[in-house]
Amino acid sequence: MEPFLLFACGAILAIASIIDVKTREVPDFLNYSLIAIGLGVNTLIAIAISNIMIFLQSIAGMVFGFLLGWALYYLGQWGGGDSKLLIGLGAAIGIPFSTDFIKSGSMILSSFLVSMLANMIIVGAIYALFIAVFLAATNWDKMKEPLERLAKKSSRWRIPLQIIILVCIIASAIFFRGFERIMIVSLLLICAVFSHLWIFIKAVEESAMRKWVAPDKLVEGDWVAEPVKIGRKTIVSPKDPGISKEQIKELKKAFEKGKKVLVKEGIPFVPTFFFSFLITAAFGNLILRFILA
Numbered sequence: 001m002e003p004f005l006l007f008a009c010g011a012i013l014a015i016a017s018i019i020d021v022k023t024r025e026v027p028d029f030l031n032y033s034l035i036a037i038g039l040g041v042n043t044l045i046a047i048a049i050s051n052i053m054i055f056l057q058s059i060a061g062m063v064f065g066f067l068l069g070w071a072l073y074y075l076g077q078w079g080g081g082d083s084k085l086l087i088g089l090g091a092a093i094g095i096p097f098s099t100d101f102i103k104s105g106s107m108i109l110s111s112f113l114v115s116m117l118a119n120m121i122i123v124g125a126i127y128a129l130f131i132a133v134f135l136a137a138t139n140w141d142k143m144k145e146p147l148e149r150l151a152k153k154s155s156r157w158r159i160p161l162q163i164i165i166l167v168c169i170i171a172s173a174i175f176f177r178g179f180e181r182i183m184i185v186s187l188l189l190i191c192a193v194f195s196h197l198w199i200f201i202k203a204v205e206e207s208a209m210r211k212w213v214a215p216d217k218l219v220e221g222d223w224v225a226e227p228v229k230i231g232r233k234t235i236v237s238p239k240d241p242g243i244s245k246e247q248i249k250e251l252k253k254a255f256e257k258g259k260k261v262l263v264k265e266g267i268p269f270v271p272t273f274f275f276s277f278l279i280t281a282a283f284g285n286l287i288l289r290f291i292l293a
Contacts (some may be wrong), residue, residue: 080221169189222242
């Protein structure tokens, strides 16, 4: 990766992280600047060294970023700013490939962008857990009721799941040896922990990550926590991939003064991009290093 592009990505991610923490938004000009820099610099390099593959790799990275960002946005996992940022990173970093299918697969899996996304799984999980623990500690009184309710409601599937996991762990200890046993048991234990962690995260979401917002304070991409109806007509629902400008205008016109909308307040996720970028630049793909070790 070119030093200038490495610096540009790091600088824009740092600025975007600070803004995201302060405002819960990523300005479009940062995302579009990264896309323009990525495509522009890679195009100039391709021309300078007469290698069109540099340009094509930049396009491939941008397309990959668009497809993954679009999927995560419509699944409700990311905001629009996060998705656009991934498109910019794809354009700047690129996805290497070759005419040889097997070689191309190896190049893609070991690429900087894929390594960064792999590291984001680890960084994102640690970051989200840290934020959740902090919110739980500062909102414990409000969290008790949803925690007890969700624990009781989920016991129907959690208890059978724990029994299945225990049986699988015992079977793994009997039938597998060495690294295979460690990997299988580790994955099963992670599943067991996550079944409890899910309750904790949902309780935190209900008690500390929802707020009432006046229609004139809504911004495009906000996620509503419950359907908003005017008469029999549903204006926006939690199934929508973020509230649109048209829906905000409709709510402003229809809602009487003082009426508010319950929205989900997500955590600022851009810092995970930044930390994952730094870790990848310094250490490469942590998951791959662990597997190879």
